[in-house]
Amino acid sequence: MNFLTVMILYCISQFKGERSINAVFYLIQGKKSSQTIQDAIWYSLSHVFSIYPDLKKEQFQEQMKKLVRLQYIILDKKTVQITELGEKNLRQSLEKYPIPAELDGWTYKDIDQKFWQRLSLIVQIVSNLGNGDSKFMPVQRDFYTQKWVKQWLYTWNTKYNKQILSKKLYHELEQILSQFERKKKNPNLFVARLSGYQQPGLTISQIANIYDMDEYYYLVVFRSIIHYMITIISEQPQKYPLLYSLIKNEKREIVLTESTRKTLHLIKMDKSIKEIAKIRKLKESTIEDHIVEITLMDPTFHIERFVNPAIQERIRTAIKKLNTRKLKRIKEEVSNADYFAIRLVLSKWSDRK
Amino acid sequence: MKTLNLEQILQQYFSYKSFRTGQKEIIQSVLNKNHTLALLPTGTGKSLCYQLPGYILDGIILIVSPLLSLMQDQVEQMKLIGEKRVVAINSFLTFEERIYILKHIQDYKFIYISPEMLQNEQIISVLKDANIDLLVVDEAHCISQWGYDFRPDYLELGIVREKLNNPLTLALTATAKLDVRKDIKKTLLIEDAKEYIYSMDRPNIALQIERIQDYPAKLNRLIELVDQLQGPGIIYFSSKKKADEIAAIINEKGIGQAASYHAGLEQEMRILLQQQFLYNHINIMCATSAFGMGVNKENVRYIIHFHPPLNIESYLQEIGRAGRDGKDSIAIMLYSDDDYFLQQQLIEHELPNEKHIDFFVNLVRSSKGNEVNQITKYQPFPGFTDVHWRLLWKFYESSNNLQEFQMNMTSFIQSRLSIKKEKLKELTNWITNSGCRRRNILHLFEEENEEVENCCDYCGIDMSYYEKQKPSDQGKQILQWKDRLKSIFSFSD
Numbered sequence: 051m052n053f054l055t056v057m058i059l060y061c062i063s064q065f066k067g068e069r070s071i072n073a074v075f076y077l078i079q080g081k082k083s084s085q086t087i088q089d090a091i092w093y094s095l096s097h098v099f100s101i102y103p104d105l106k107k108e109q110f111q112e113q114m115k116k117l118v119r120l121q122y123i124i125l126d127k128k129t130v131q132i133t134e135l136g137e138k139n140l141r142q143s144l145e146k147y148p149i150p151a152e153l154d155g156w157t158y159k160d161i162d163q164k165f166w167q168r169l170s171l172i173v174q175i176v177s178n179l180g181n182g183d184s185k186f187m188p189v190q191r192d193f194y195t196q197k198w199v200k201q202w203l204y205t206w207n208t209k210y211n212k213q214i215l216s217k218k219l220y221h222e223l224e225q226i227l228s229q230f231e232r233k234k235k236n237p238n239l240f241v242a243r244l245s246g247y248q249q250p251g252l253t254i255s256q257i258a259n260i261y262d263m264d265e266y267y268y269l270v271v272f273r274s275i276i277h278y279m280i281t282i283i284s285e286q287p288q289k290y291p292l293l294y295s296l297i298k299n300e301k302r303e304i305v306l307t308e309s310t311r312k313t314l315h316l317i318k319m320d321k322s323i324k325e326i327a328k329i330r331k332l333k334e335s336t337i338e339d340h341i342v343e344i345t346l347m348d349p350t351f352h353i354e355r356f357v358n359p360a361i362q363e364r365i366r367t368a369i370k371k372l373n374t375r376k377l378k379r380i381k382e383e384v385s386n387a388d389y390f391a392i393r394l395v396l397s398k399w400s401d402r403k
Numbered sequence: 404m405k406t407l408n409l410e411q412i413l414q415q416y417f418s419y420k421s422f423r424t425g426q427k428e429i430i431q432s433v434l435n436k437n438h439t440l441a442l443l444p445t446g447t448g449k450s451l452c453y454q455l456p457g458y459i460l461d462g463i464i465l466i467v468s469p470l471l472s473l474m475q476d477q478v479e480q481m482k483l484i485g486e487k488r489v490v491a492i493n494s495f496l497t498f499e500e501r502i503y504i505l506k507h508i509q510d511y512k513f514i515y516i517s518p519e520m521l522q523n524e525q526i527i528s529v530l531k532d533a534n535i536d537l538l539v540v541d542e543a544h545c546i547s548q549w550g551y552d553f554r555p556d557y558l559e560l561g562i563v564r565e566k567l568n569n570p571l572t573l574a575l576t577a578t579a580k581l582d583v584r585k586d587i588k589k590t591l592l593i594e595d596a597k598e599y600i601y602s603m604d605r606p607n608i609a610l611q612i613e614r615i616q617d618y619p620a621k622l623n624r625l626i627e628l629v630d631q632l633q634g635p636g637i638i639y640f641s642s643k644k645k646a647d648e649i650a651a652i653i654n655e656k657g658i659g660q661a662a663s664y665h666a667g668l669e670q671e672m673r674i675l676l677q678q679q680f681l682y683n684h685i686n687i688m689c690a691t692s693a694f695g696m697g698v699n700k701e702n703v704r705y706i707i708h709f710h711p712p713l714n715i716e717s718y719l720q721e722i723g724r725a726g727r728d729g730k731d732s733i734a735i736m737l738y739s740d741d742d743y744f745l746q747q748q749l750i751e752h753e754l755p756n757e758k759h760i761d762f763f764v765n766l767v768r769s770s771k772g773n774e775v776n777q778i779t780k781y782q783p784f785p786g787f788t789d790v791h792w793r794l795l796w797k798f799y800e801s802s803n804n805l806q807e808f809q810m811n812m813t814s815f816i817q818s819r820l821s822i823k824k825e826k827l828k829e830l831t832n833w834i835t836n837s838g839c840r841r842r843n844i845l846h847l848f849e850e851e852n853e854e855v856e857n858c859c860d861y862c863g864i865d866m867s868y869y870e871k872q873k874p875s876d877q878g879k880q881i882l883q884w885k886d887r888l889k890s891i892f893s894f895s896d
């Protein structure tokens with residue numbers, strides 16, 4: 051079982067037989083629809099959101115066939131369920147290859163790639179220029195990355211000369227990776243990919259080979275290191291000014307649909323759901339959908355004005371007890387809560403990891 | 404025209420002391436404003452023939468090139484020599500990038516462009532006003548329907564050239580027989596072009612063919628060769644799976660540092676592998692034909708074909724990646740009779756089949772009058788290659804209705820298949836015929852060969868020339884992360 055299979059099985063297990071195979075695929079690939087985002091948050095899978103963005107449908111289907119053949123999962127028309135055998139193998143695999151705690155796919159979905167592309171290109175340029183070589187093959191060819199990095203170097207060069215800039219960048223990387231190492235992790239899994247003057251980095255498969263991992267696992271580990279770095283950098287921007295400047299303008303923006311944004315505007319003006327529906331000439335249920343979307347997207351959004359805290363607490367207890375995200379079953383347990391309240395609580399209080 | 408010291412310009416911009424065979428003559432022909440058709444074999448520096456004039460002519464050098472990945476490599480290589488005014492216009496660009504580039508067209512000196520982009524009226528109208536001093540048609544043999552790599556988009560280059568007000572034109576190719584050369588001049592409307600034809604022969608590359616019984620025997624022989632031969636070397640495969648497998652075997656046996664290179668790798672990995680090969684961190688590249696173009700490594704000592712290519716021209720291009728430094732090198736082809744069937748399959752795979760056509764027709768029907776057409780045009784559906792997709796669109800757009808499209812497409816495929824099969828036959832005959840390999844291959848290009856010391860397996864090869872001088876280092880050490888980081892940031896003063 052390679053780690054892609056493990057991750058698919060993991061999602062299926064977390065979904066508790068309540069979601070379809072398409073939901074698994076979209077989550078792993080990182081589809082930015084409110085349904086997929088809701089799945090990620092309700093079922094505590096946001097850390098593996100978009101874990102393999104390049105996954106092809108055919109590849110995925112192959113894996114599903116394999117899992118069925120191994121009798122690790124059972125497919126029925128609408129949903130997919132993990133078997134006991136599957137659960138046992140999943141536990142064993144995750145013991146040997148745990149999902150890194152630093153992984154946070156949902157939070158860093160757009161930033162991680164940019165961070166790596168920029169950093170790897172900057173390191174390569176600094177290393178080569180430092181050795182008097184301006185004729186080298188850039189490891190990143192993306193037009194915008196190259197343009198961005200050029201601007202970055204230009205800006206910092208007005209402050210520091212190239213020796214100092216290089217020393218400072220080295221120092222920041224050394225610091226953050228040492229801190230990572232103190233957590234009993236191996237920074238070489240990151241450093242080996244960097245390229246410098248006449249020393250090209252290793253490829254994904256070369257590193258996976260050296261450390262005896264399968265490539266899919268290495269990809270996850272690598273990404274988790276990037277996530278770790280971004281987390282630390284964002285917490286201590288004054289300690290890592292150069293690294294922080296790679297991402298500081300990349301807002302983890304809260305992407306709302308146009309219609310939801312209009313609703314949010316009215317909520318902020320203290321309008322009730324009824325009023326908003328009237329103003330916008332929409333059904334109340336549509337406005338409720340908007341509010342669920344906002345709750346999913348924005349962790350700072352308060353739901354108290356829609357569900358009182360006592361009911362929230364009762365719903366949370368019921369969710370824990372029943373271990374389900376099926377609205378109907380939860381409602382049977384908490385009879386005085388409506389579906390809207392349950393959806394809000396699931397969106398607000400699901401353990402995000 | 405004032406006399407120019409071309410050597411000085413060569414030294415200043417390219418850091419070479421002297422020209423290689425043919426380069427200077429071709430450059431002079433261009434500078435004397437002659438339309439020029441030049442045939443220079445692979446590995447002898449074709450691109451210099453238009454890059455250097457760029458530093459003398461005032462206007463833009465527009466280079467048409469059919470191979471997208473090669474185009475990217477060439478752009479990066481020009482940047483390497485310090486030329487920032489270089490850009491590639493192809494379907495990899497996003498809409499915004501394309502707009503940006505077109506708006507700033509005068510900022511560029513060297514513009515690479517794919518032939519299908521020249522079908523775009525907006526691009527043509529920008530280029531028309533852009534002062535193009537030299538139009539370069541690279542891989543010009545793609546124009547000919549008789550060639551091994553015909554691209555219908557190339558047929559329209561004559562019209563494109565007229566639209567651009569008939570600029571001075573340089574057609575370049577590494578392999579072209581007489582009929583193909585005629586086609587090139589006719590299509591480009593440069594019948595008065597001066598021709599510079601240089602020998603296809605690379606006398607420092609010995610040619611060896613080994614007939615081998617079956618796959619296991621082939622594998623054993625390959626391992627033996629890799630163990631014996633002095634690297635760096637490239638081993639060509641027709642499938643990426645085999646390339647992967649055998650790279651792993653070589654590494655496992657510790658007889659070399661191998662990696663596998665194919666079009667399925669993402670770009671960042673491809674760049675890293677090219678660089679590792681360039682700096683001798685790996686010395687054996689197990690590759691598909693995707694590797695080699697644009698890789699300027701001088702000291703490749705051997706090329707092994709684990710699977711044969713599909714025609715003589717590709718074979719010459721691939722072995723041409725050996726011995727660019729002029730030192731003794733060897734090309735070895737391991738051939739078993741089964742290979743023929745594999746090759747036939749590959750040929751059929753290169754062109755769209757009936758299923759592809761049907762699928763395409765259905766797609767067009769279901770999106771009739773819809774904008775979907777434009778969106779999907781540059782992105783092949785799964786199961787289609789770039790070449791398939793481009794061909795289908797090309798024929799679709801030039802047909803009046805779907806029925807006509809199906810007919811034209813099918814008859815085109817039929818004729819391409821039969822030409823490609825003939826080309827394969829030519830290669831197979833060369834492999835199975837007796838007599839001097841070099842003489843036989845040059846004969847196909849209406850050339851006589853000169854005598855060479857280590858010529859071919861028929862004339863006799865002294866293998867001691869190509870054997871390992873010293874045992875290869877046993878795998879490289881994995882550095883500690885701190886050491887690696889330090890060495891990346893360490894400066895020589």
Ligand SMILES: [Zn+2]
Nearest residue numbers: 839858859862
């Ligand atoms: Zn001979």
